[in-house]
Amino acid sequence: MAANKKLLILAGDGIGPEVMGEVRRVVDWMDRRRHVSFDVAEALVGGAAIDEEGGPISDATMDAAMGADAVLLGACGGPKWADVAFEIRPEAGLLRLRKDLELFANLRPALVFDALAEASTLKTELVAGLDILIVRELTGGVYFGEPRGIETLEGGERRGVNTQVYTTSEIVRVARVAFDLARKRGNRVCSVEKANVMESGLLWREEVTRLHAAEYADVELSHMLADNCGMQLVRAPKQFDVIVTDNLFGDMLSDVASMLTGSLGMLPSASLGPEDSSGRRRALYEPIHGSAPDIAGENKANPLATLLSFAMMLRYSFDMEEDALLVERAVERALAQGLRTGDIMQPGMTPVSTTGMGEAVTAALDALAA
Secondary structure, eight states: OOSOEEEEEEEESTTHHHHHHHHHHHHHHHHHHTOOOEEEEEOOOTHHHHHHHSSSSOHHHHHHHHHSSEEEEEEOOOGGGTTSOGGGSTHHHHHHHHHHTTOOEEEEEEEOOGGGGGGSSSOHHHHTTOEEEEEEEOSSGGGTOSSOEEEEOGGGOEEEEOOOOOOHHHHHHHHHHHHHHHHTTTSEEEEEEOTTTOHHHHHHHHHHHHHHHHHOTTSEEEEEEHHHHHHHHHHOGGGOSEEEEOHHHHHHHHHHHHGGGTOGGGOEEEEEEEEOTTSOEEEEEEESSOOOTTTTTTTOOOOHHHHHHHHHHHHHTTOOHHHHHHHHHHHHHHHHTTEEOGGGOOTTOEEOOHHHHHHHHHHHHHHHHO
């Protein structure tokens, strides 16, 4: 790459700054060894932004995010901000990023490294070699539908309302992402909804089927009800390649899939926006483990999910497949050496700190790039 790429780092709260520090270590390594430079800017989000700027994300930070080639986020939230108003809670910063950047497709891989196959709560033979990608619609559905709210009825009874709603264009654009990704993987897509009891689910099934017939007949398409998909993920997860589903079901099913791998501390994610005329997409990358305030500041957090999120950024935002694979292989090598943070600790393995794991990954990068 001749030109520097603009990367905005939002470390956020809890363990966010610690795990993001290990990303900076790899960014520096790539600058030295791969002659790949990033213009890195940093800003506040979540509780840290509430404390310093009075809200979960400032307009200035949003402007920086809009102008960046990619945004890498650590984590938002924690008990310190449990009593702030709902509309300015730390997580509202993440929701604004998703909304303003139009991040409609959330990619959640569930990949089991060989060294961690025995760490899963499922039998090793069920998860060894597992490689699933869940594509979750991120900007529609019940989390954003109107009407919504809590109201008081006659007699004092209260009622909470959320509306599940989807349009053809919202369904088609996320399904197209899933089909395109499947073509680069196992060429299979399973579309998940509740078409048996929800009109929005029926529309989802019909529109995905129509798109498949028109543009992706070479990709194998199946349909599954969301409750059955949850069961199948813990019964026979390797039957899946790419799963595409709506916002609510994607939220639930991706968390189920995450535990197949042994630890939330291992799982990255990407959120992609629509392509512009040049083919560029706005994108946000983040680990899914949350802020883990109970271990924040103790150098105990697992940085691998954040490093793997960085690898996804290399792949999807910068088309740097070779470098993405290099980072992923370095993670795999560190694990194969028996190094473990507390969340993935196993008998006979060597405990390491956050920085210790980051140093091991950098050493593995040196060995792989030699």
